[in-house]
Amino acid sequence: MIATGGHVAVVVGLAATLFAAAAFALAARGDDRGKAALGRRAMIAAFGLAALACIAMVTLLLTHDFSVRYVARNNATTTPPFYSVISLWAALEGSILFWTLLATGWAALVLHRYRDRAPTLMPWVGVTLALVAAFFFAVMAWPGDPFVRITPVGTEGNGPNALLQNHPFMGLHPPLLYLGYTGLAVPFAFGVAALVTRRTDEAWLVIVRRWTLVPWIFLTAGIVAGAWWSYAVLGWGGYWAWDPVENAALLPWLTATAFVHSSMVAERRGALRIWAHALVVATFVLTLVGTFLTRSGVVESVHSFTASAIGPWFAVAIVATLTGALVLLVWRLPDLRDTRPPGGTVSREAAFLFNNVLFLGITFAVLFGTLYPLIVDATSGERISVGAPWFNRVNAPIFVALLFLMGVGPALPWGGARWPTIRERFAFPSLASAALVIGGWAIGLREVAPLVALGLAAFVVTVMGDEVVRGAHARARSRGEDPPTAAWRLATRNRRRYGGYLVHTGVCVMAVAVAVSATLASDVTATLGPGESVRLGAYTVSYDSLVIEPLSDDPRVTETRAELTLSGPQSGSLAPALRDYPNSTTPIATPTVRTAIGEDLYVTLLAYDPANRSVTLHLFVNPLVVWIWVGGVIVALGAAFAVWPEPRRRPLPAAAGA
Amino acid sequence: MSTRGGLLRWVAVPLLVVPVTWLLFTGLGRDPRDIPSPLVGKPLPAFAATTLEGEEFSSESLDGRPALVNVWASWCDPCVDEHPLLLAAARAYAGELSLVGIVYQDSPDGARGFLARYGDGGWPDLLDPSGRIAIDLGVTGPPETFFVDAAGIVRYRHVGPLTEEVLVEQLAVLGLDR
Numbered sequence: 146m147i148a149t150g151g152h153v154a155v156v157v158g159l160a161a162t163l164f165a166a167a168a169f170a171l172a173a174r175g176d177d178r179g180k181a182a183l184g185r186r187a188m189i190a191a192f193g194l195a196a197l198a199c200i201a202m203v204t205l206l207l208t209h210d211f212s213v214r215y216v217a218r219n220n221a222t223t224t225p226p227f228y229s230v231i232s233l234w235a236a237l238e239g240s241i242l243f244w245t246l247l248a249t250g251w252a253a254l255v256l257h258r259y260r261d262r263a264p265t266l267m268p269w270v271g272v273t274l275a276l277v278a279a280f281f282f283a284v285m286a287w288p289g290d291p292f293v294r295i296t297p298v299g300t301e302g303n304g305p306n307a308l309l310q311n312h313p314f315m316g317l318h319p320p321l322l323y324l325g326y327t328g329l330a331v332p333f334a335f336g337v338a339a340l341v342t343r344r345t346d347e348a349w350l351v352i353v354r355r356w357t358l359v360p361w362i363f364l365t366a367g368i369v370a371g372a373w374w375s376y377a378v379l380g381w382g383g384y385w386a387w388d389p390v391e392n393a394a395l396l397p398w399l400t401a402t403a404f405v406h407s408s409m410v411a412e413r414r415g416a417l418r419i420w421a422h423a424l425v426v427a428t429f430v431l432t433l434v435g436t437f438l439t440r441s442g443v444v445e446s447v448h449s450f451t452a453s454a455i456g457p458w459f460a461v462a463i464v465a466t467l468t469g470a471l472v473l474l475v476w477r478l479p480d481l482r483d484t485r486p487p488g489g490t491v492s493r494e495a496a497f498l499f500n501n502v503l504f505l506g507i508t509f510a511v512l513f514g515t516l517y518p519l520i521v522d523a524t525s526g527e528r529i530s531v532g533a534p535w536f537n538r539v540n541a542p543i544f545v546a547l548l549f550l551m552g553v554g555p556a557l558p559w560g561g562a563r564w565p566t567i568r569e570r571f572a573f574p575s576l577a578s579a580a581l582v583i584g585g586w587a588i589g590l591r592e593v594a595p596l597v598a599l600g601l602a603a604f605v606v607t608v609m610g611d612e613v614v615r616g617a618h619a620r621a622r623s624r625g626e627d628p629p630t631a632a633w634r635l636a637t638r639n640r641r642r643y644g645g646y647l648v649h650t651g652v653c654v655m656a657v658a659v660a661v662s663a664t665l666a667s668d669v670t671a672t673l674g675p676g677e678s679v680r681l682g683a684y685t686v687s688y689d690s691l692v693i694e695p696l697s698d699d700p701r702v703t704e705t706r707a708e709l710t711l712s713g714p715q716s717g718s719l720a721p722a723l724r725d726y727p728n729s730t731t732p733i734a735t736p737t738v739r740t741a742i743g744e745d746l747y748v749t750l751l752a753y754d755p756a757n758r759s760v761t762l763h764l765f766v767n768p769l770v771v772w773i774w775v776g777g778v779i780v781a782l783g784a785a786f787a788v789w790p791e792p793r794r795r796p797l798p799a800a801a802g803a
Numbered sequence: 804m805s806t807r808g809g810l811l812r813w814v815a816v817p818l819l820v821v822p823v824t825w826l827l828f829t830g831l832g833r834d835p836r837d838i839p840s841p842l843v844g845k846p847l848p849a850f851a852a853t854t855l856e857g858e859e860f861s862s863e864s865l866d867g868r869p870a871l872v873n874v875w876a877s878w879c880d881p882c883v884d885e886h887p888l889l890l891a892a893a894r895a896y897a898g899e900l901s902l903v904g905i906v907y908q909d910s911p912d913g914a915r916g917f918l919a920r921y922g923d924g925g926w927p928d929l930l931d932p933s934g935r936i937a938i939d940l941g942v943t944g945p946p947e948t949f950f951v952d953a954a955g956i957v958r959y960r961h962v963g964p965l966t967e968e969v970l971v972e973q974l975a976v977l978g979l980d981r
Contacts, residue, residue, distance in 0.1 A: 728879075
């Protein structure tokens with residue numbers, strides 16, 4: 146009954162989105178407000194239907210209804226309620242259902258908020274968003290039906306993917322990522338609308354940058370949460386492996402970030418407009434490619450689900466979107482030429498252009514590395530994989546250049562800079578940077594990556610700090626405010642700029658943390674009998690006993706735990722474990738991480754011998770890892786500060802002479 | 804923009820669309836789990852275990868005839884899909900083909916229930932409580948099927964549910980093609 150209801154909701158949802166697309170198309174032709182309102186209501190209804198289908202699926206999962214194939218494959222009678230609920234996105238069909246909910250949610254929100262604004266653009270925005278949502282409903286109506294029944298009905302199900310039921314972060318990382326992915330359809334829709342209606346002026350850019358930044362925040366948070374999950378669960382002591390699906394999330398992030406930058410030049414100076422449009426298109430196509438990689442089983446990864454009939458649908462959708470968007474872009478190319486002459490080579494415009502080129506460079510490198518095994522397999526039939534060292538080697542220099550630009554760009558004036566300005570603005574930051582590098586060397590830092598990161602981070606932060614201090618001083622003097630008030634008012638009067646500075650600060654924090662943790666980590670592997678201990682740096686870990694018992698909240702899972710005592714800068718007991726899930730051949734690691742401001746102690750149980758109770762442990766001391774997460778939070782907060790809606794300015798009363 | 808440049812810019816469309824289309828569709832024909840097994844071309848690792856009926860079974864008794872070693876579990880839903888194919892192969896090649904099941908991460912009662920429900924072909928199903936056999940075979944998850952020739956050499960490993968096409972093709976490699 147519930148499953149039938151869910152299926153009906155999907156089919157009606159498909160009808161509603163198709164109806165909405167038709168209504169918006171008619172509204173666009175006749176400039177008809179009434180039809181646009183009809184389309185908007187249909188999209189809100191589609192969101193409600195997607196929500197109903199999600200509720201149906203969650204109910205089926207919570208009641209362990211194994212007559213539904215998705216439930217039989219992703220749930221067991223012993224699955225705890227929390228993991229039953231989040232199993233909604235634990236596998237292919239459920240993910241698409243959840244995805245549809247978010248995509249229709251964004252669409253309904255945007256169409257509702259702009260119901261009285263941008264009347265020329267909105268019908269086309271509506272058509273695009275409705276068609277995107279219709280695609281997802283259609284996938285669920287045909288190849289990826291989440292409510293398919295099976296007979297005969299089993300008494301026990303497969304249980305969720307072991308990796309996905311091992312950590313509560315699975316409740317956070319996918320929704321954040323999906324919110325980012327689905328939200329990026331909004332800028333694409335505005336981009337299409339602007340090109341179709343030839344309203345490629347500054348107005349659409351203002352709307353679109355805001356609606357790129359909001360999903361961008363979720364995408365950033367989703368990527369960082371994913372790295373955190375990988376660190377806390379996979380037990381290899383790292384957080385980023387250049388896994389194809391990690392790359393799939395990074396690719397639209399890179400192009401969206403590039404867009405946020407070029408859109409500023411496009412808005413202020415009428416330049417880089419082709420870049421801005423092309424990046425909006427590329428970002429959306431890459432979110433589809435990301436979904437395709439994750440969901441079709443084309444590449445091997447911890448994330449990919451088994452190959453399925455959904456693949457061809459996505460392939461067709463990607464090709465159709467790419468072709469349509471490219472034709473539109475090429476057709477309107479004459480409209481997108483720069484309206485003003487370009488700036489000099491040492492100008493803020495030039496810095497933004499370099500920024501875009503570098504982001505595109507990383508995008509190509511990551512895309513190439515991700516797809517290279519596919520190309521090799523298709524041409525020679527050989528199976529290869531591209532490892533993390535390749536990605537690191539290719540991308541590290543580009544990231545260094547980006548970090549440098551991050552310091553230079555904001556301090557350069559529009560149009561062009563003269564030598565005295567350059568000297569005045571960069572003398573102090575260069576000194577600060579050199580001082581930090583020398584200081585690092587003096588305390589014994591010899592690795593190149595941390596020294597470079599430290600030097601550049603100092604440069605970027607002082608350039609920004611210098612500007613904030615100067616601005617605050619000037620304001621404090623001219624308005625008689627005290628400096629903190631002046632700084633706050635300065636920031637809230639120009640949220641975009643100072644929010645951006647906060648984002649850049651977060652990136653600097655992350656860059657230093659990544660460079661340090663990647664090069665200065667130490668580790669040791671040891672096999673210990675009961676009572677024996679191992680030392681790593683200042684830490685001593687002694688092994689007390691081995692405990693093998695079923696997990697209390699899911700007795701089908703056996704946990705093997707090494708009980709350890711830690712002494713050193715941190716002390717207490719540790720219990721890294723391996724969990725054996727009935728539906729996974731390899732046991733799932735459950736490492737123990739002790740986090741401190743300076744470094745993490747990370748202990749993972751590699752193997753154990755039940756016969757003589759010996760355990761093999763892998764210990765890592767990972768410096769500054771916690772600052773990667775802190776940096777990620779700063780980035781998200783900075784972007785949120787930048788897009789925070791300004792209070793509507795009250796119209797000035799006629800007698801405002803005070 | 805000149806007319807020539809105006810027309811030339813359209814070249815960008817196929818230049819991007821054609822390779823992307825090619826890559827996406829060739830990618831689709833590829834199963835990432837289909838990693839060549841290191842066992843292919845090598846003798847099947849020897850194993851001995853107790854069957855569901857409580858009898859002792861050794862892989863040595865497979866010698867001299869082609870064999871299918873099928874790894875399955877009662878909780879494995881795709882195993883249900885492929886089960887009729889195994890039953891059909893056992894019937895079609897009775898006396899020419901040996902079948903052995905390896906019960907993967909499952910209770911004896913669960914496995915018996917599966918056979919009672921979906922049909923028992925009568926071939927031995929081995930219990931593997933320690934997972935030793937599965938580890939020796941390099942199993943990534945059920946279902947998985949190993950095609951072993953009469954000399955005891957693994958000729959093919961199939962990951963995921965068997966299809967009729969794969970079964971017919973690989974049995975032919977083993978010399979069974981009627």
